[in-house]
Amino acid sequence: MATIKDVAKEAGVSVATVSRTLNDNGYVHEDTRKLIKDAIKKLNYKPNEVARSLYKKKSRLIGLLLPDIRNPFFPELARGVEDEMQERDFRLIIGNADEKKSKELDYIQTFKQNNVIGIISATNHTDISHYENLSLPVVFLDRTSDKYPSVYADGLEGGRKAAKEMITRGCKRITLLRGPIEVQTAQDRFQGAIDMLVKANVNFNVIITDSFAFGDAEKWAKELFEKYPDTDGVIASNDVVAAAVLHEALRQGKAIPADLQIIGYDDIPLSRLLFPPLSTIKQPAYEMGREAAKLLIRLINNEKGFEKNIQLPVAFIERQTTRKVEEHG
Amino acid sequence: MATIKDVAKEAGVSVATVSRTLNDNGYVHEDTRKLIKDAIKKLNYKPNEVARSLYKKKSRLIGLLLPDIRNPFFPELARGVEDEMQERDFRLIIGNADEKKSKELDYIQTFKQNNVIGIISATNHTDISHYENLSLPVVFLDRTSDKYPSVYADGLEGGRKAAKEMITRGCKRITLLRGPIEVQTAQDRFQGAIDMLVKANVNFNVIITDSFAFGDAEKWAKELFEKYPDTDGVIASNDVVAAAVLHEALRQGKAIPADLQIIGYDDIPLSRLLFPPLSTIKQPAYEMGREAAKLLIRLINNEKGFEKNIQLPVAFIERQTTRKVEEHG
DNA sequence: TTGAAAGCGTTACCAA
């Protein structure tokens, strides 16, 4: 790899001048500039980011912390972040924290040690103390916060919407699946649904689920039908769980949506490929990722006067695990 | 952030001595070592990886290049790589190349500029010239190569298995979905299936698909049933496409597996949650990721005498989109 | 408009 010295020698100037033209600051004569550009091209020179980073104490790396990329919701988020960052020539160090504090701390450490210029965290601890003395911009993604900038979808509203659509469609004995207690967004949607159900005076039961892992989803689906066999409406904590419930219901010979209606949460890509296609509450995951990236970049650039807590809307995606409602003219 | 100088001052020794105890090389007296350890703890000192990397020309970062993390196969691969690397204190810079050469080159550039210590690439160009003058260990993942170390599953055998299971189960008019031509692994499984079908003298048709994106899968499913409505067996290019085919078949009122049998490829987590659960050829994605990581580490450590091209087995996962076969005693 | 040199935090060589 050619270094700035090689370029300087090739162009017959000093490294300082090369550096100046590289960074477009300070004076440099048009002719010398051309000389240098030629040398750069000839040697195929690319600046060493590590050396830059050491001097400036700032790299072009962003730390992205995720709970678990195997949950199909997160690749969407991650792509949103990456695409936005990629366009601005930032790159990502990605870590999966698995909701384990030690891993989260490990990665935050790594981020610091590598001079990342900012962090986007989509983990979901209630405890945010490890982000406190970071002296780095941090954006929380898929998570609310009053102390930190954040990008999230309206979970309460999402929960309300889910419940409302089920009520509108005539569900009388609803079962809710409550996601992990430590995941705030899961609690929000759950709480929103409860609020709506209580307000509408509709009967409901709750199944507690404490992970979002694929393997467990089937277990809860089975539990649901054992405990509450006469359920006529399921509000799932996410689409993966909804898929498992749909699966189990069909296995038991229930007609969907005639006997049982199901609504998911997230709108992961596979939901439309289920059969019947899954009705769900869509979170704009990809866009959330992009917004978080934009927000972080503003923070990095020290811009002023913009909204630091961005809430994105959720939407009911009507497919076929819920009944059609008649339009009244 | 405390630096090595601060530690040296605190312990009353030189930075050289601190460095020596940090890296466990050269002599350092037990007492001084203790002094230094205490200082490190007191100041909560963590070495600056950037400075280390600059001097050594080697970081603790690995570059991981993926086609598109939104395809559910890749998060599994990625987690395999990450988990193995995390245990050995390596971290990942991840890039999605979207099968675009320019992006791939961008990321390779980034990897070099950040002194990554090795690269794992799961992209699928036939052209590998950009990996040629890298002077870095490279492992290809989910891809064969005779010039480079690689970890992959046996696609030919997978294709053969898929076809054989369909034949065994009485399919007479099979339709194959052929994945993108530039994706070698997709071609392998396709070719394997064709070989077996030809050998068994079974009729088949082919639908050409040129991406693995979710949005397109539905399109091909529709095309399949328009062109070949009397198909009684579908060999899909991956599980996402298989899900779309299953979806469309059920929509058209076909009985699965009575009227139509379907076999997928990959065994992504959601396949078992489909209804009926999808029969498929499993690639051990997570394990492939781990193996690639292990292989890269061996290369990095300059170990000798190990297999550089690792082929992992595929397996038929019998679920319910294929018929049961009678056991003959 | 240009160049010399200091400095970013670390490691490794050499001398003490």
Added chain:
DNA sequence: TTGGTAACGCTTTCAA
């Protein structure tokens, strides 16, 4: 067993 110092590749200040 320890410390001084050059070096890694770059940016920035200061002087010319």
